Amino acid sequence: MIQKGDLGSPFIIQGSYLQDWLLLPTDWNWRLEPGMGGSLRAVADIGSPWLDLMTFVTGLRVKSVFADLQTFLKVRKKPAKPISTFSGKLKKSKETVDQPISTEDYASILLHYENDARGVLTVSQVAAGRKNRLFFEINGSKTSLSWDSERPNDLWIGRRDEPNGLLMKDPSLLAPEARSIVSYPGGHQEGFADTFKQLVGRVYHYIQAGNYEVKPDFPTFADGHEEMLLSEAIERSAKEKCWADISR
Template identity: 40%
Template sequence: MKRPPRAGFIGGGFMAAVHTRASRAARGHLTALASSTPERAQRAAETLGVERSAPDVRSLVAAGDLDVVHVCSPNRLHTEHTLAALAAGAHVICEKPLATTVADAERLVRAAREADRVAAVPFVYRYHPMARQARALVADGQLGTVLTLDAGYLQDWLLDPEDTNWRAHPEAGGASRAFADIGSHLCDLVEFVSGQRIHRLAARTRTVFPERGGIRVTNEDTAALLVELGNGALGTLLVSQLAPGRKNSLTLELHGTRRSVRFDQERPEELWIGARDGSRLVLRDPDTAAPDSARVSVLPPGHALGYQDAFTAFVTDVYDAVQGANPEGMPTFADGLRAARLTEAVLASAAGRGTWIETAPATEDRT
């Protein structure tokens, strides 16, 4: 396929806006959009610049004119909508969490494999150039052996009991909220940058407000984890959607036998590198960066790249994969399944009041 991929979108909210902007920048053809009602689909298509609206998801995929479908619907609908898109022959980008249960995530991995379609999950923080630069430092041995790590993902958008969202509804968002929504990003970045899997974890979770906007809440507001990586490194992870003043604070700090490195998503143009004899800040520069970092560093130094740029780089990789390429580090449904398994382990550990749960992957799932 040499022409621009024809993209369809399921959903019309915030994430659909992010996906359509990325698709346009990646030279996709914004062909069709479906939402929860025909009226909402029409409004969203007009607002987001999509060629046409579809009355429902069945009509969207049945038209047969889409190369890639972006699934941006509520979590509980991901499995249904992804299966429909795959059955229609489309490649799929499905928002995380890939599914609200491990069984459904496994089902989607199998379906994508059997359909022989590109199937990706937007763990887009991998696409910050300086996150990839940190990964290269670890891989090159410049940190030495990683001994410990300290990571967190903090937000404040659900700080007050009056704050509500469909994600707080277990039927729509799933059994886990804070961890499945943002903790999954954090764990993916830990494993991606460190090059190590989380082999065991112990977790505690807390639901601070049992009711939001008249809805009984059972999924968590916060989660705290102890983790052990495959090489024995120990770490702490803190996830919260109730941290005043923290808007989207994703941080990862790795400590090796020679150096430390810290990446902060709210300061994406820099890395902090620590050593016993002094510390320094390294600014993004594609001319001196590792090749994989330079590949996604599309602007010269001093021209800041941010979240939307990372998302665009991800979608560009997916569209290139649809054309037959094999982009380095593209997150697939296998990574979405990994996140579902870690989420299940967090909930199981928390239910056991911090019991250690083994999470080493027995096999590597591939789409």
């Protein structure tokens, strides 16, 4: 829809990625430790997928950022023995040590995009009740679009002079590009795990076609590098409390 011009020129790109799996002082994971996961946590773990998705959907790259990071739980109870990711809710370690935390629980980031569009992203791993919710809304000069990962079959379409719409996933209603990554008929649920299947299928198809001059329609190392540049700028902005340009 965006590529066809139905949205018009993107004005505002906004959204969030919210989780609650690190809400409690007793919640623990290796990502909390800078020596293992890096100096950024929420931004690198869940912020970068949102930023990458917005560039993929709109075709626009971020030019500069202004970031506010916060660590609410400055001391956590680190288990004396290792535990698996997301197992903390089911299994608590009786033996713990107090561990100072420097990685962020939360971030809000103002974004300037290439076409002078503006954006804002909020990420948090301490948002009670939000298990793994990625949400975005894009407001354009003609219409708006929004999508919620916890309601993956529905795409909201906002209009000024007509009734708003809710497009439900149905291959017969989708553009050919979108239809190609739908495996089941309308009304049959597809979810998070299916995205990995579709990714692998895209990679295999690209290799089989053998035309490497064509731009891939899946994430590449270049996309990963772009997210590293964004993360570095976000961290620099938060430390210096100023706008930071993306160093490309």
